[in-house]
Amino acid sequence: MGDRYDIAIVGSGPAGLSAAINAKIRNKNIIIFGNKNLSSKVEKAPKVNNYLGFYEITGTELRDQFQKHINSMNIDITTERINTIYAMGEYFALAVNEKMYEAKAIILATGIEYTKPLKGEEEFLGRGVGYCATCDAPLYKGKVVTIIGYNREAEEEANYVSELAEKIFYVPMYKAEYNLKRGNIEILKDKPLEIQGDDRVRNVILKNETIATDGVFVLKDSVAPNQLVPGLLVENDHIKVDLNMSTNIKGCFAAGDCTGKPYQYMRAAGQGQVAALNAVSYLDSL
Numbered sequence: 413m414g415d416r417y418d419i420a421i422v423g424s425g426p427a428g429l430s431a432a433i434n435a436k437i438r439n440k441n442i443i444i445f446g447n448k449n450l451s452s453k454v455e456k457a458p459k460v461n462n463y464l465g466f467y468e469i470t471g472t473e474l475r476d477q478f479q480k481h482i483n484s485m486n487i488d489i490t491t492e493r494i495n496t497i498y499a500m501g502e503y504f505a506l507a508v509n510e511k512m513y514e515a516k517a518i519i520l521a522t523g524i525e526y527t528k529p530l531k532g533e534e535e536f537l538g539r540g541v542g543y544c545a546t547c548d549a550p551l552y553k554g555k556v557v558t559i560i561g562y563n564r565e566a567e568e569e570a571n572y573v574s575e576l577a578e579k580i581f582y583v584p585m586y587k588a589e590y591n592l593k594r595g596n597i598e599i600l601k602d603k604p605l606e607i608q609g610d611d612r613v614r615n616v617i618l619k620n621e622t623i624a625t626d627g628v629f630v631l632k633d634s635v636a637p638n639q640l641v642p643g644l645l646v647e648n649d650h651i652k653v654d655l656n657m658s659t660n661i662k663g664c665f666a667a668g669d670c671t672g673k674p675y676q677y678m679r680a681a682g683q684g685q686v687a688a689l690n691a692v693s694y695l696d697s698l
């Protein structure tokens with residue numbers, strides 16, 4: 413366990429980055445978790461015409477500008493995926509597999525998944541369905557695991573789990589050259605429809621076949637916010653916030669797509685700023 417940070421920011425899209433620069437300007441000791449590419453939703457935009465000051469910029473150009481900005485302010489992204497955040501009263505404990513980080517306040521800027529959960533996914537969560545393959549891998553030693561991967565990071569998880577599991581079915585939800593290392597990983601280019609079982613997961617039904625499996629990992633960019641932070645109030649799939657970007661948990665703020673529509677860069681960045689400034693006021697009041 414390391415230092416206790418003032419503010420931990422979860423998510424490296426426009427909301428998280430804007431929160432980070434504003435908290436840093438206010439001299440707070442921050443840590444920001446996210447990805448090397450910052451946000452695939454920023455990177456993928458073909459042309460952006462509604463980000464003030466950047467007419468006709470492409471998503472990758474905008475990402476590069478964001479990267480330049482944080483570099484200039486000595487802000488580094490910690491490229492780890494937070495699995496669960498526990499409100500401990502005085503502080504928050506952020507769990508990354510077996511590792512823990514601590515912060516006095518947190519800002520959730522995790523974005524939103526456009527895809528709906530699969531049929532059976534929520535029903536079997538914790539009974540064979542999981543969102544962090546590397547965390548739960550030891551449970552599947554010598555067993556059959558299906559990984560439904562929405563991004564390239566899922567390939568790394570598949571490679572790791574394949575060291576323990578007997579067999580992996582990898583169902584990619586994107587097109588790429590898949591970097592899957594071991595012979596016990598079978599790629600199934602098919603559409604997952606449903607997860608079925610009895611007291612626990614037994615099968616995954618794909619469009620063209622049904623596969624018997626002991627575990628299913630659904631690996632997306634972000635998970636439902638109340639999975640990430642137990643006790644967090646969520647309304648219509650979004651984190652409930654007030655105008656200060658405060659959630660129902662003291663010291664926990666949220667910003668960006670995870671708080672609701674419209675899903676836009678400038679709204680996300682603006683909310684990240686409001687969340688950071690209110691997190692600073694919260695810290696000053698302690």
Ligand SMILES: Cc1cc2nc3c(=O)[nH]c(=O)nc-3n(C[C@H](O)[C@H](O)[C@H](O)COP(=O)(O)OP(=O)(O)OC[C@H]3O[C@@H](n4cnc5c(N)ncnc54)[C@H](O)[C@@H]3O)c2cc1C
Nearest residue numbers: 423424425426427451453494522523634668669675676677
């Ligand atoms: C193709 C496309 C084009 C678009 N074009 C436009 C446009 O022209 N104009 C516009 O205004 N908007 C556009 N948008 C919408 C815009 O991308 C989003 O509104 C914006 O990115 C939201 O920012 P955010 O910071 O809330 O979340 P995101 O940008 O989604 O960033 C969230 C980040 O948090 C990370 N994360 C999530 N959970 C965790 C965790 N547990 N631990 C660590 N990291 C985590 C994610 O991996 C992600 O990198 C477009 C979106 C798409 C997909």
